[in-house]
Amino acid sequence: QVQxxxxxxxxxxxxxxxxLSCAASGRSFSSYVMAWFRQGPxxxxxxxxxxxxxxxxxxxxDSVKGRFAxxxxxxxxxxxxQMNSLKPEDTAVYYCAARPLSTRINITPASYAYWxxxxxxxxxx
Numbered sequence: 601q602v603q604x605x606x607x608x609x610x611x612x613x614x615x616x617x618x619x620l621s622c623a624a625s626g627r628s629f630s631s632y633v634m635a636w637f638r639q640g641p642x643x644x645x646x647x648x649x650x651x652x653x654x655x656x657x658x659x660x661x662d663s664v665k666g667r668f669a670x671x672x673x674x675x676x677x678x679x680x681x682q683m684n685s686l687k688p689e690d691t692a693v694y695y696c697a698a699r700p701l702s703t704r705i706n707i708t709p710a711s712y713a714y715w716x717x718x719x720x721x722x723x724x725x
Contacts, residue, residue: 602626602714604696609719612686616723620681622696622716630655630674633699636681637709638692638721645709648694649681653703663689686723693718 608620620636635650649670650659658670669682679696697712699705706712 602629602632602698604698604714604716606694606696606716606719609694609721611722611724614686614688614723614725616686617682617684618686618721620683620694620696620719620721622679622681624677624679624698628674629672629677629679629698631700632714633702633705633712634672634679635659635697635699635705635712636670636679637695637697637712638690639695639718640689640692643692645695647707647709650705650707651679652705657705659705659707683721686721688723688725691721691723693720695719 603625605623633653636648637645639645667685672679695718696716698714699712
């Protein structure tokens with residue numbers, strides 16, 4: 601089992617940047633597929649970016665390609681999401697999630713068993 605805690609959200613103007621962190625405790629997150637999801641007002645939860653378990657494969661939603669970057673520090677058991685050129689439509693609660701028992705990325709939230717509490721990102725126009 602793994603526990604996940606996000607941090608780094610906040611209020612930023614359009615065009616600005618934020619870096620989110622996801623600290624994992626318990627089992628090493630290198631044993632899981634790790635992902636960032638977000639849920640905006642009135643929207644379903646959607647995947648933003650993810651690592652395969654080996655971290656050799658990454659996935660980005662089309663809406664964030666070229667602007668967001670996912671990374672990890674295995675020594676710190678921490679995953680990051682660098683968000684640049686932020687837009688008002690990026691406003692959402694951002695969650696990190698872990699998918700056990702698989703090496704492959706899956707874009708559906710139901711495939712992920714462990715979730716953090718979320719961190720709010722608000723982008724003003």
